[in-house]
Amino acid sequence: MEYLKYNEYKSNLLSQTRNSVKTLNLLNNSVTFDYLRAAVPEKSIKKARYFIITGNGDSYCSALASRPVFENTDRSNTTGMVPGVATDTPRAIEFSRYYNTYRGWDQTKVAQYMLLAISVGGSTSRLVESIFRMNAIGGQTVAFTQNINSALGKAGNYVVDINTPECDQPAPCVTSYQASLFAADMFGLYVGMVKGFLKEEEADERRNAALEYVNSFGGRVVDGIEKKAFELSCDWLEKGIEIMDFIADGPDYATAFFGSAKMVESFGGLTTIDDTEDWNHINFFNRQPEKSGTFIIANTSSPAFGKSLETIDTITALGRPLVIITDTNEDI
Known part of the structure; x- marks a missing residue:
């Protein structure tokens, strides 16, 4: 069977992957700690003791991946962890229709909940419904979206603008995941600062370490991974x-x-x-x-x-x- 040659292959997904380093550096310039302070006031973070992060598809992957940043903050160079904030990551349909449906909400604690709903497009019905539900019981809500005027953006008490480079096609997409995960991770560090688990310089160190890791995948490194993946795909197609x-x-x-x-x-x-x-x-x-x-x-x-x-x-x-x-x- 004859396949495209490595240097002939082009796709929207591949283009986004090649631009990953650039994309994340752009996000670093927009989703700053100062921006997050302005978007979600510290007094609201201090009030929250229980965090729920949800999304659909790629956005749900972002919720799962960012959870450790909220739950634990490593303040040393060892593997020891310092307790963070209680965090849960139910699927959007689970939170909107089932979460605490049977046992009910503890009315003495509902005001201490903060829901983070992630959707780059901002039109996902179950996420909008999740925000409405949290708002109705008296918790706080934050919409993570690129479209701040979307249904999700308008429904949330607060909005974190995910300034994502445009995606030519809705799927398959990489930049939306990168943007939502980066924003959620930085928000987790912001929560850690407000809660007193991290000093600001410590949060900056972690931000810089993340960028250093991202930047290490530029140039020849990503080219090498790409060539391995291309060879593997040809081999598996043949088989x-x-x-x-x-x-x-x-x-x-x-x-x-x-x-x-x-x-x-x-x-x-x-x-x-x-x-x-x-x-x-x-x-x-x-x-x-x-x-x-x-x-x-x-x-x-x-x-x-x-x-x-x-x-x-x-x-x-x-x-x-x-x-x-x-x-x-x-x-x-």
Whole structure:
């Protein structure tokens, strides 16, 4: 079978990926801590003791990925963590229709809740409904959107403007996820400052560290990853691999979820997403393992890293085509 050559391949998704470093640096200039102070006053943050972050699709991935920034703030160079604020990440349909429906809300605490609803476009019905619900019970609401005059923007008590470079097509899209995740992460650091878990210079250090990491993927690094991905896609197409599993734990689950979504949106492939434990209970039994492409995210900082290594051994023994995304060396 004849395929496009590497330098001939073009797509909206690829273009956005190549511009990721530029996009995130632009966002850093707009979503500053001073901006967040103006958007959501410190007195409102001090009032909030329970945070709920939700979204749909890519935005839900942003909610999942940003949760650790709210729950814990690392104030040292060790792995020790300092308690942050209680944070939950229900799906939008779950919050809007089911959350606390059976046990009811504690009326002495409802004013201490703050809902963060993420939607770049701002027109997602269940998110608007979620904000209406939180407003109705007496909690606070913040809309994260690029369209501040949207239904979501108008419904929230406060609005964080996600100044995202325009996306040519609604899907597959990368910039909306990058923007919403960056804004949510910076808001989490802002909450940490207001709550007294972080000094402003410490929050700035974390912001700069995030940018340093982002900038490390410029130039030859992203070119190398892109070439590997292109070669892999040609190999899997040749072998007829269009079924893919994505496996990860904790915050990395959000990354796996997002990657899985891009596969579906890009070419309509059949994908699943699971954690390392459940994958070994379910997808382990899939027939034709040689036709099941498998991606696993295994970072050494994860408490589940050991389980990831066990799962890698299992996948290899099954003869599945495997891609390992990790922060350690290739000997894994």
